[in-house]
Amino acid sequence: MLTAMRASELFAHTLREPPGEEEAPSARLLVQGAFVRKVMAGVFTLLPLGLRVLRKVERIVREEMDAKGAQEIRMPAILPSDPWKKTGRWQAYAAENLMFTLRDRHDRELGLGPTHEEVVTPLVDADVSSYRNLPLNLYHIQWKYRDEARPRSGLIRAREFLMKDAYTFDRDLEGLRVSYGKMVEAYKAIFSRSGLDFRVVEADPGLIGGDVNHEFMAPADVGEDLFVHCTSCDYAANVEAAEAAPAEEVDRGDLAPLEDVPTPGRATIEAVADLLGVPQGEVLKALVYRVGQELVAVLLPGDREVSESKLARAFAPDEVEMLGKADFERHGLAKGYVGPQGLDGVTIVADPTIRAGRDWVAGANKPDAHATGVNLERDFTVDRWEDVAAVREGDRCPRCDEGTLRVGRSIEVGHTFQLGTRYSEPLDATFVDEDGTEKHFMMGCYGIGVSRIISAVVEQHRDEQGIAWPRAVAPYHVVVIPTNMDQEEVVSVAERLYAGLVVGGVEVVIDDRDERAGVKFTDAELIGYPVAVVVGKRGLEAGSLEVRLRATGEQREVSVEDAAAALPGLVAEAP
RNA sequence: CGGGACGUAGCGCAGCUUGGUAGCGCGCAGCGUUCGGGACGCUGAGGUCGCGGGUUCAAAUCCCGCCGUCCCGACCA
Numbered sequence: 001m002l003t004a005m006r007a008s009e010l011f012a013h014t015l016r017e018p019p020g021e022e023e024a025p026s027a028r029l030l031v032q033g034a035f036v037r038k039v040m041a042g043v044f045t046l047l048p049l050g051l052r053v054l055r056k057v058e059r060i061v062r063e064e065m066d067a068k069g070a071q072e073i074r075m076p077a078i079l080p081s082d083p084w085k086k087t088g089r090w091q092a093y094a095a096e097n098l099m100f101t102l103r104d105r106h107d108r109e110l111g112l113g114p115t116h117e118e119v120v121t122p123l124v125d126a127d128v129s130s131y132r133n134l135p136l137n138l139y140h141i142q143w144k145y146r147d148e149a150r151p152r153s154g155l156i157r158a159r160e161f162l163m164k165d166a167y168t169f170d171r172d173l174e175g176l177r178v179s180y181g182k183m184v185e186a187y188k189a190i191f192s193r194s195g196l197d198f199r200v201v202e203a204d205p206g207l208i209g210g211d212v213n214h215e216f217m218a219p220a221d222v223g224e225d226l227f228v229h230c231t232s233c234d235y236a237a238n239v240e241a242a243e244a245a246p247a248e249e250v251d252r253g254d255l256a257p258l259e260d261v262p263t264p265g266r267a268t269i270e271a272v273a274d275l276l277g278v279p280q281g282e283v284l285k286a287l288v289y290r291v292g293q294e295l296v297a298v299l300l301p302g303d304r305e306v307s308e309s310k311l312a313r314a315f316a317p318d319e320v321e322m323l324g325k326a327d328f329e330r331h332g333l334a335k336g337y338v339g340p341q342g343l344d345g346v347t348i349v350a351d352p353t354i355r356a357g358r359d360w361v362a363g364a365n366k367p368d369a370h371a372t373g374v375n376l377e378r379d380f381t382v383d384r385w386e387d388v389a390a391v392r393e394g395d396r397c398p399r400c401d402e403g404t405l406r407v408g409r410s411i412e413v414g415h416t417f418q419l420g421t422r423y424s425e426p427l428d429a430t431f432v433d434e435d436g437t438e439k440h441f442m443m444g445c446y447g448i449g450v451s452r453i454i455s456a457v458v459e460q461h462r463d464e465q466g467i468a469w470p471r472a473v474a475p476y477h478v479v480v481i482p483t484n485m486d487q488e489e490v491v492s493v494a495e496r497l498y499a500g501l502v503v504g505g506v507e508v509v510i511d512d513r514d515e516r517a518g519v520k521f522t523d524a525e526l527i528g529y530p531v532a533v534v535v536g537k538r539g540l541e542a543g544s545l546e547v548r549l550r551a552t553g554e555q556r557e558v559s560v561e562d563a564a565a566a567l568p569g570l571v572a573e574a575p
Numbered sequence: 576c577g578g579g580a581c582g583u584a585g586c587g588c589a590g591c592u593u594g595g596u597a598g599c600g601c602g603c604a605g606c607g608u609u610c611g612g613g614a615c616g617c618u619g620a621g622g623u624c625g626c627g628g629g630u631u632c633a634a635a636u637c638c639c640g641c642c643g644u645c646c647c648g649a650c651c652a
Contacts, residue, residue, distance in 0.1 A: 016601055016613070017587045021644055041644065096650070097576095115652065149576070149650055157651080165652090203652090215652090224651085308649095415652050447652055483611045518612035536611055546611095 004502045005476065007511040007520075011048050014523050024222045026458035027154025029467050033526045035454075035475075042151025042159035049527065050454070052475040054162065057453050058141055060193045060472065061164045064186045070137040070166055075119045077143055078102070081109040083118035087426045100145045112145035117423045117445060120167045124441065125429035131171050134431065134441075135179050139166035141450060153222050155455040156411060162451040168444040171433060173420070176442040180212070180418050183446045187216055187414050194453055195470025195575075197460055198413065201227045202237040204309050216414035216448075220459035223410040228391055232403035239407065240309035244387050245396035247355040256359040256373035258341070264368040267336025269302035272370055276361060279303070284354065284362040284374060286338040288328070288346070292318040295331060299340055299350040299382070300389045301357060307390035314349075314386040339363035339371055340380035350382040351389040411456045412449070419443040461551070467528030468551045470575060477571045478508040479529040483517040483536035493560060494535040497545070500564030506571065525550065530574040533563065551575045 012034040019031045022038075030036045035050030046054060062072065081101075084090035093099040093114060100112040113119070120138060128136060144163045151159050168179035184200070191198045196218045203215040215238055217227050229236040237243070266272045273280045283302035288295060289311075296315075298306060312320050328335040331345075339362030340348050354360075360374040374380065397403035424430070424440040433439045454473075461468045471477060478501060482494035491512075498510040509529065511520045517536070524532045534546040544557040547570055558566050 013585090013602090015586060020587060021581085023645060038644090098651075144652095146651080150646095150648090152646090163652085213652090412652080417652075445652085449652090481611095486610070516610055516612080516614065518610095518614090521612050523613090534611075538611065 003505060003507045004498070005048075005509045007479075007509055007523075008513045010509065012527070014526055022154060024153035024156065024455075024459075025462060026156070026222070026455040029458055029462060029526070030154060030455070033467060033528070036155070038154075042148060042157065044155065044158065044160075049475040053454055053469070053473050054451060056473040056475075057194055057450055058162075058164075061141065061190055061448060061450060064189045064193070065139050065164070065166060067189075068137070068182045068186045070139045070183075070186075072140060073138050074140050075113070075116050075123075075142060077113050077145065079111050079113045079116075079119060081111055083122055083427060084111065087118055087423055089118070097149070098146050100147050113142070114144055114146045115163075115445075115447070116140070116142070116165055117167065117419075117443075118427070121423045121427045121429045121441075121443070124167075124169050125424075125427065128169065128431055128441075131431055131433045134169055134171050135175050136169040137166060137179060137183075138169075139164060139446075152224065153455065155451050156222065157224065158451065161449060164448040164450050166446040168446075170442040170444075171431075171439070172442055176418055176420070176444055180416065180444050183416055183444065184214065187416065187446070187448070190448065191216055191218070191413060191453075193472050195457055195461065195472055196413065196453070199227070199229060199236050199410070201229070202241050203415065204238060204240040204313065211420060212418040214416050215412050216416075217410035218413050218456040218460065219408050219410045220456060221409060222459060223412075225410050225412050226407055227410055228393075228395075228405040228407050230397040230400060230403035231406060233397060233400035235397055235399040235403070239391060240307065242391040242405070243398040244351075244353060244389060244391055245398040247352045250356055250358050252358060252375070252377070255375045255378060258371060258373045258375070258379050260364050260369050260371050262368060263337075263370045266368075266370070272361060273302065276370075276372070278361055282357065282359070282361060284339065284357075284360040286340060286363060288323040288333060288338060290321045290323055290327070291315045291347075295323070295346045296320075296349050297338060297340060297343060297346050298386075298388060299348065299354055301351075301353055304351070304353060304389045304392075306351075306388055310386075310390070311388045314388055334363065334365055334367045337363035337365060337367055337369060339365055339374060340382075341365070341371060341374055343380075347383045348380065349384045349386050349388070352385055352387060353389050411452065411459065413453055413456050414446075414448045416446045417444060419445055461528075465522070466526035469528045469530060470551075471530045471571065474507075474528065474530050476507045476509045476529055477574070478506055478531045478533060478567060479524045479527075480508060480510045480533045480535065481517070481520045481524060482510070482512065483520070483534060485512065485514045487537055489540055490535055490537060493540060493545075497533065497535065497563050501567060504564065504568060506568055531567070531571055533558075533567070549574050 014034045015032045018028040022028045034047055036044045081090050102110050141164045148159050151157055170176045170179055198216050198218045201215050201217050203213050226239040228242045266275050269280050269283050273283050281301045281303040285300050285302045287298045361370055361372050362374040364371045393407045395405045421440040429441050430438045458467050480494050480498050482490045484490050501508040530550050532548045539545050544559050545563050547558050548555050
């Protein structure tokens with residue numbers, strides 16, 4: 001990568017005003033600062049400045065992956081459909097319309113790769129036959145394609161995006177855990193070096209599958225993911241996966257009698273609670289779903305919401321579908337008045353939080369009536385306990401005694417999975433173990449949104465003036481600003497400094513455009529060079545230059561003679 | 576996919592309610608002045624008003640359809 005550039009030649013036309021069609025701060029700044037241009041929704045051209053930032057991130061990723069013994073390969077962006085059909089994901093992705101598909105001249109179905117398990121697994125199956133070649137960790141950095149239902153926030157949810165994905169292959173679970181641990185370490189190093197504030201959280205595996213998995217979340221207002229974290233211990237989880245703390249059992253002595261009360265037209269929790277003058281948390285919410293062939297009533301306190309993702313996971317692989325109005329009638333259920341007592345032919349699934357309640361108000365299973373004094377064991381039994389309630393701010397921490405949970409918004413910049421044999425079994429990818437038997441690879445997979453990191457960094461490092469890049473991913477480290485191109489001394493001192501920095505290997509831009517000083521200052525702040533050196537008449541009269549640190553706003557004088565020698569040190573001080 | 580907003584010069588916008596043949600600022604080109612926080616004057620180039628259809632003597636403006644972009648939601652490694 002060239003280390004120096006003249007602003008007069010740089011293809012970087014900053015915009016005076018932010019683009020009207022972008023809302024997310026990072027998207028606005030990346031366009032305004034001439035890092036990217038949008039081609040269509042979720043698809044971007046990287047301009048010279050943006051490409052340099054991307055390459056910086058890639059380099060950090062490579063260094064940390066290589067340091068953990070991962071080996072870089074490059075798999076294609078276009079893929080055959082067959083392996084995807086074997087793992088069931090061709091259908092799964094097609095159902096979500098996530099895969100861009102195309103056909104070749106032989107009318108063969110191809111796809112643009114949204115991820116690469118189906119390529120790497122056959123590769124390793126063909127090339128690795130013995131446990132002696134394990135463990136193995138292969139990664140690549142490749143453009144990924146997903147026809148997202150809603151591309152969003154510039155590079156944060158793009159349809160074409162650069163991803164680093166790694167795949168580990170081990171003999172057994174123990175080996176997988178070791179490989180996984182190394183990748184988690186590598187990820188922490190990568191995000192730290194990129195200048196991101198991040199948290200490791202427990203997550204929902206989604207379409208990828210597998211069991212243990214973690215997300216690496218960069219807190220940011222525009223983030224799409226909600227995660228909870230404990231105020232006193234290090235527990236953190238995506239809300240889709242967050243566990244509830246075990247409920248405290250309530251004393252069941254001296255229960256209220258079971259009685260019906262008329263509640264005409266009060267089919268919602270809120271209306272019933274209002275009418276009877278009880279808190280919504282004392283009304284038992286019963287949601288009816290169809291799961292496979294059976295009907296399921298899910299019970300939870302009236303002031304809690306069900307977590308659709310936890311629910312889907314609890315019943316996987318069966319599909320969970322909310323019951324429609326017509327279905328209620330067909331099954332003789334009173335919509336809005338369902339309660340668990342005497343409910344025949346319906347499986348009762350309860351969230352453990354209801355253990356903490358008693359004397360519930362619940363539907364009376366006939367229109368316009370509720371029952372009061374509804375109690376567990378005495379009036380109804382639970383067929384299955386499942387943690388399906390969405391956690392919320394203020395809930396007790398599931399891991400420690402002191403903390404409560406806080407909710408934060410964040411950008412998912414990385415995701416790691418212990419896949420086990422989720423892919424090696426359907427693709428029948430095996431090796432021969434020490435005992436002579438054939439076994440399926442224990443796999444892990446590990447993704448980083450390389451292009452997404454750029455947005456996440458900007459979201460976390462910006463102010464009114466523009467971007468303030470952390471040095472590690474800044475497009476250039478230093479901008480030299482001659483304040484006036486008409487003053488010979490100013491220009492010659494700036495040019496000499498520039499030449500000195502180039503020789504010293506400093507990544508530097510000289511803003512030699514015939515622009516007024518103000519234009520150069522605002523551009524430097526918008527683009528976000530960590531260090532700016534101002535060469536102007538004012539300073540030269542005192543024999544000095546002005547060095548400004550973008551992130552802190554700190555400003556100091558450096559003598560003209562020392563500048564070239566001192567700058568590498570000053571750059572190293574920049575955050 | 577449901578809801579909402581928007582689409583007029585490279586960029587940011589006005590004009591649309593009440594139809595009469597397109598305007599402002601920035602940017603761009605030339606000349607001159609200016610020059611340490613987005614200078615100024617003069618001159619100039621630049622537009623299928625997103626696309627298609629309809630109403631009308633006449634459509635950026637009214638009506639219908641489509642496309643695109645952004646936001647909220649559903650969905651999503």
